[in-house]
Amino acid sequence: MKVKPGIDNLLDNYQNLLKGKKIGLLVNHSSINSKFHNSISLIKNSSLWHLGAIFVPEHGFYGDKEYMDDVESYYDPYLQLPVHSLYGKYLKPTPEMLAGIDTLIFDLQDVGVRYYTYASTLSYCMEKCAELNKELFVLDRPNPLNGTIIQGTMLEQGFESFVGELPLPVRHGFTIGELALFINDYKNYNTLLTVIPMNNWRRKMCWQHTHLHWIQPSPNMPDWKTTMYYPGICLFEGTNISEGRGTTKPFEIIGAPWINPFTFAQHVNSLDLPYITALPLYFTPKFSKYAHQQCGGIQLCVHSLKADTFIAAAKIIHYLYQTYPDYFQWRLPPYEFNETIMPFDLLIGTNKLRVAIEKEHCINDLLNELCLPLKVFKKNKEAFHLYK
Numbered sequence: 001m002k003v004k005p006g007i008d009n010l011l012d013n014y015q016n017l018l019k020g021k022k023i024g025l026l027v028n029h030s031s032i033n034s035k036f037h038n039s040i041s042l043i044k045n046s047s048l049w050h051l052g053a054i055f056v057p058e059h060g061f062y063g064d065k066e067y068m069d070d071v072e073s074y075y076d077p078y079l080q081l082p083v084h085s086l087y088g089k090y091l092k093p094t095p096e097m098l099a100g101i102d103t104l105i106f107d108l109q110d111v112g113v114r115y116y117t118y119a120s121t122l123s124y125c126m127e128k129c130a131e132l133n134k135e136l137f138v139l140d141r142p143n144p145l146n147g148t149i150i151q152g153t154m155l156e157q158g159f160e161s162f163v164g165e166l167p168l169p170v171r172h173g174f175t176i177g178e179l180a181l182f183i184n185d186y187k188n189y190n191t192l193l194t195v196i197p198m199n200n201w202r203r204k205m206c207w208q209h210t211h212l213h214w215i216q217p218s219p220n221m222p223d224w225k226t227t228m229y230y231p232g233i234c235l236f237e238g239t240n241i242s243e244g245r246g247t248t249k250p251f252e253i254i255g256a257p258w259i260n261p262f263t264f265a266q267h268v269n270s271l272d273l274p275y276i277t278a279l280p281l282y283f284t285p286k287f288s289k290y291a292h293q294q295c296g297g298i299q300l301c302v303h304s305l306k307a308d309t310f311i312a313a314a315k316i317i318h319y320l321y322q323t324y325p326d327y328f329q330w331r332l333p334p335y336e337f338n339e340t341i342m343p344f345d346l347l348i349g350t351n352k353l354r355v356a357i358e359k360e361h362c363i364n365d366l367l368n369e370l371c372l373p374l375k376v377f378k379k380n381k382e383a384f385h386l387y388k
Helices: 006-013 039-044 118-131 176-187 226-238 261-270 309-323 343-348 352-358 364-370 374-384
Strands: 022-026 050-056 074-076 081-085 103-106 135-139 192-196 253-256 276-283 295-302
Touching (some): 022 039, 039 050, 118 135, 118 176, 176 192, 176 374, 226 343, 253 276, 261 276, 261 309, 343 352
Parallel strands (some): 022 050
Antiparallel strands (some): 276 295
């Protein structure tokens, strides 16, 4: 049975909650209903309420901005509405942006991973709506990775940033609506929050079981299966190793000009990473790291949602640090609006792994230790579940 996102449920069953309201809408090009109609048209064309402004996250309304590219605010002559950017000069809606707005509707497709910045945008919007006594509606959408598997390290206090604002594991198993409930509780915002649930979604569903069409929510998330790689391979953003941006396989391909792809693949396969196989290859990114330079590397093939690409990436980075000491480098700040903390540490949520790698310690025990809190988190998160 086809899943119906929150936007369908809102218009089918909950229109009366917004009757007569002045609305702000936080969306991008991937905000569509189950019949391919975009949320802006669906909201704007109703006479029950008045749409007063559009808000957009990282990557902009059309998803055409690369990661960490500032998004500008502007007036859209076609929509005849102001479009307010929440990625760049402002990360939070200002009182001026929300002036005349009764209710802000959040309708973005998340990918179920802590560092994907739409979660931080949601938290910041909840904070400002609470301060200004505005309603916030979150229209729920599927977690493409399902709602049962959680993986990765928990974010430690002191490492909060725009790529990790909450004490979550990397792969958290929440839908965006459930995440809003968690944020409201953890942050004690007391936001006037309404979550409009999906119909027909179940926790064990990954994207292919929803029978919905995948519209990439950001430039380097071209296929829902990319989300299977992203929890681990995004860590390479904190290094000088290409994570495949500028290729047709972002987050599936990793490498650099000075890497031997054959010994690299051989080593990764010797790690016996469950459900993961490495294939040697050469590739030439068209932009981002090593643009127009031939790189040696691997293509990772993930065979199951159970694959832990986070653990795989940590072990691969450890190997590259040891094998190419004259070439491997950590990326330096600034990164995602943080001027002081190492980007790799922001992504991991702690500096313990980087320090262990630099000291050439065995990292297996440390990874096990860092992942111990997941059992407690998995139990506690059930309080915010909307679906079985």
